[in-house]
Amino acid sequence: GISFELFDQFLLKCPIIFCTAYEEYAIRAFKVNGIDYLLKPVQEDDLKKAIIKVRDRRSGAFPESVDIKYLINYFTNGGKTRQYKERFIINSNNKWTPVETSNIALFIKDNLNYIYTFGGERHIYDFSALDEIEEVLDPQLFFRANRQAIIHINAIQSVKPNGNQKLMIQVRSPLKMEIDVSREKAPLLRKWMDR
Known part of the structure; x- marks a missing residue:
């Protein structure tokens, strides 16, 4: 919903991985540079594959500041940061x-x-x-x-x-x-x- 309003206002050249609980936006997502469409709850293996797709398409020019383990933990835990052993x-x-x-x-x-x-x-x-x-x-x-x-x-x-x-x-x-x-x-x- 709301994210598509932003995409209508800005031309994004970067690939986008959509993570949502709704199936109905899938076709629209690929029209605005979506590289993958993940349904919640996001499976760790699906997120890894999506990140690899982005990396492959960008010829390895993946930003160093991206903490892939953090992203995987975040999306596989329903948007919550992971709890570690205390x-x-x-x-x-x-x-x-x-x-x-x-x-x-x-x-x-x-x-x-x-x-x-x-x-x-x-x-x-x-x-x-x-x-x-x-x-x-x-x-x-x-x-x-x-x-x-x-x-x-x-x-x-x-x-x-x-x-x-x-x-x-x-x-x-x-x-x-x-x-x-x-x-x-x-x-x-x-x-x-x-x-």
Whole structure:
């Protein structure tokens, strides 16, 4: 409805992804540069495909400022920002202890899986893959450095080159660890830190 009144007043050259609960505007949407028409509730896979269509048509000239994960979360959650995990429950010595996500500096997958807090505590935590942890963390605060580590922005002391296009994160005290950043993730780290 209202958006079409705007399109009548302005000539838009950019592709538009329409997200609506109404089917009746589909034909009109494609007449005003619509590249896809998604019905609510928007499915994550459909939104990904639509974004890929835009990217392909623009020859990869997709604005760097667009946070695709945010868009996917926003539209797949009915226009609400996604709620991320607030705490993790540690099972130790036959008791459960909550650890607030805001107190977690690192998730490390090794022979065992560990959560490290800003206070320097190390807890064993049961997860099968870091992917499942990454999905429940706020990507504004946590960064997947490599296959074995996810780090909180406030846990980073410094970053230095580590040869062969890799980087090394120096973790803040009291943890005093170094985390390798994979070659694939290295270009993303600076953008993520510079928000």
